[in-house]
Amino acid sequence: MNSPSHREDLSALLDGELERSQAAFLLRRLQHDRELRESWTHWQLIGECLRGNRAAVPAPAALAERVREAVTAAPVPRRRVDWLGGLRWAAGFATAAVVAASAFWYVQTRPVGGGAAEGVPVLAAGSGAAEVTSSGVRAADLRRQLPLLPVSSRSSRVLPSGEFAPAPDPEAWQKAPPVAPLYFPSTQYIIVLPAAPRQPAQERSLPAQ
């Protein structure tokens, strides 16, 4: 015989007034309590009668038991995962990750200071000193020939017109390990060229419209 508290819990479950945790506990008890299951059936029917639902035909007690037996032999209907929806999410996430990684790689490897990606950035010199122009030399070309030294804002200086930057120390060149460690992708490299003679102002003027 089941206790009145379980029966009262069942009544509350029928009305949707039982906590989920209590409902789970009660359902476990119902597995082994046929009388409790029958009361559930009867109370449902009582509700139908009180609501005047004449469409509810009193089902024979055997029907639910027959279904119960048939269901026991059937596999458990696990909730299906929406694989298509999951794939969509995964594809979206992968695309975003690739874009983010590409952007990060680009920012890390591109030369600082504006300029073309492949060209060597130039250092704008002060007026009257050296004029710096784009050399057209590619960083990749230099990488194989010279151990390029990074230029920091503290160590850099503006060279007077016609003066070249000192050549690297030959010993350091010999002792230098393979080129790669000497190359700092995110650091600025410069080539300083002699200033070109200025063009007369009238030659630069735009044609009259």
Add this chain to the structure above:
Amino acid sequence: MSDRDVDQLLVERVQAGDQTAFDLLVRKYQHRILAVIGRFIRDPAEAQDVAQEVFLRAYRALGNFRGDSAFYTWVYKIAVNTAKNHLVAQSRRPPGDDVAIEDAVHFTADSQLKDRATPENELLRQEIERHVTAAVDDLPEELRMAITLREVDGLSYEEIAEVMGCPIGTVRSRIFRAREAIERRIRPLLSEN
């Protein structure tokens, strides 16, 4: 939790492998589903076989049920399709006067059911209804009011407590005692069934 929430809770339990939860769903809706099938199939034994098939199909397909519609509406569709297929398989023509799915939950259809229900079922239904009514009339006032507000008016425990001016725990207890008292009156009838 609403009635639909209770169903959803039970469905989730079934999907987690709890067959007892499905048993409760069957016991809750078997009366209505049997009535739906009875509109297509008059023979009671045959209708019960089809009802069993309906619930078994519902159980197998429950993995796909996502709760977009009410559980009963979903089972109702399965019941109508299964009953029609049954008649077609038997080379019998299904009737064409379906009830719309949207109306299924509120389906009372007195006129149609009176015509189609078997005399035995109709007699039993009337007998049970009479006993339930008599049992409710015999209840103490507070129990009668509590069960009526719940089952007929569909109020929540909180609303009933407000109407009756008592704690929710008392409402819960009164409704339970009312159900127990009514069940005692109809149990002999249902046992014979």
